[in-house]
Amino acid sequence: MLCSTMASSFPAIAVAAHLRPSVARMPRSGVGPRVSFLCEVVRSSLSARKPLYLTPNRVLCSAKPRGPFSETRAHEASRNDAIPLSSEESRSAAAQKLKIGFYFATWWALNVVFNIYNKKVAVAHTIGHVAATVCMSKVAVSFTHIIKSGEPAFTVLVSRFLLGEAFPLSVYLSLLPIIGGCALSALTELNFNITGFMGAMISNLAFVFRNIFSKRGMTGKSVSGMNYYACLSLLSLVILTPFAIAVEGPKVWAAGWQKAVTEIGPHFVWWVVAQSVFYHLYNQVSYMSLDEISALTFSMGNTMKRISVIVSSIIIFRTPIQPVNALGAAVAILGTFLYSQAKL
Incomplete structure (x- = not known):
């Protein structure tokens, strides 16, 4: 240097x-x-x-010597500065968005059809709820749940004879007190009604099919219990609406609504809202449970749930009950306990 x-x-x-x-x-x-x-x-x-x-x-x-530095930054162009697209380009973009929306709608619809309607779960779900509602409109709430406590028997019979599933002997023996207790309660019921009784039996059978096929549909965790029940509710609404319009119609609905408001009062609206919310949450939680357990265990838990419903309805509504009728309910509940022990 x-x-x-x-x-x-x-x-x-x-x-x-x-x-x-x-x-x-x-x-x-x-x-x-x-x-x-x-x-x-x-x-x-x-x-x-x-x-x-x-x-x-x-x-x-x-x-x-240089002048002061000038700093340049990128900024978002305003709408006035945007370059307008031609009408042909706008139509092409709109068509592309419409096509994508159609793909998503078709994707969802086909998935629902494959996972639900193809297994007939929604039909069984709708029939079960309608039959249970008809039963409660004809007989006491306690009697409805006593008859519906026989659901494990329907589960075992359907699984054995239609699906080919085998069960140990203890399971079949536990069905005897369940069936016997329900029969004893039905024979000693003071306000017995054949329409209400058949409604409870149909509801049992429909819910057994719903639980079995729903459990199969949720195999592999392709869809969760909450999403499954949401799809069931939507599809059941679509299935039930045409029948409700054909059987009853707006005139019958208006007359029934007016009668309910007259007998119950203006609070009837809030009762309807509360009933809808709690009923949906009850079924939502039940499907969340079904996502974690087997169909038979779910039926057992559903039967044990009826104990509290039967006792509370008798106390709240002051339903008259005979000792033999109470014995039949106790025997049916004992059968559900034996059934649960046989499944362990």
């Missing part, structure tokens, strides 16, 4: 354009004088008060 300098604030190296004539006039007699002369020229041309820079062609030059 020929020479080096230190500025007061920062190091700088520069050679001005007028150095070239000076360098050209250097003596050529020896290396030492030539180097000394060049260093003297560089020292005389340096200034610590000027910023120095290095040019791309590697020539050291004196820096010229």
Whole structure:
């Protein structure tokens, strides 16, 4: 290196354009004088008060003062600055969005049909709820749940004869007190009604099919219990609406609503809302349980649930009950306990 300098604030190296004539006039007699002369020229041309820079062609030059820096940033274009699309491009974009929406709708519909309707779960779900509602409108709530406590018997019989599943002998023996207790309660029921009794039996059979096929549909966790029940409810609404309009119709609905408001009062609206919410949550939680257990265990738990319903309905509604009727209910409940022990 020929020479080096230190500025007061920062190091700088520069050679001005007028150095070239000076360098050209250097003596050529020896290396030492030539180097000394060049260093003297560089020292005389340096200034610590000027910023120095290095040019791309590697020539050291004196820096010229620059103006203030301007900062450029990207910004979002306003709607006025947007480039308008042609009508043909707009139609093409709209058609593309419509096609994607159609694909998603078809995808969802086919998935629902494959997972639910193809297994007839929604039909069984609808029939079971309608039959249970008809039963409760004809007989006492306690009697409805006593008859519906025989659901494990229907589960075993359907699984054995229609699906070919085998069970140990203890399971079949546990069905005897269940069937006997339900029969004893039905024979000694004071307010017995054949329509209500048949409604409870149909509801048992329909819910057994729903539970069995729903459990098969949720195999492999392709759909959760909550989503499964949501799809069932929507499809059941579609199935039930035409029958409700054909059998009853708006006139019957209006008359029934007016009668209910007259007998119960204006609070009837809130009762309907509360009943709808709690009934949906009850079935939602039951399907969440079905997602974790077998169909038979679910039927057992559903039967044990009826114990609290039977006792509470008798106390709240003050339903008259005979000792033999209570004995039949106790025998049926004992059968569910034996059934649960046989399944362990």
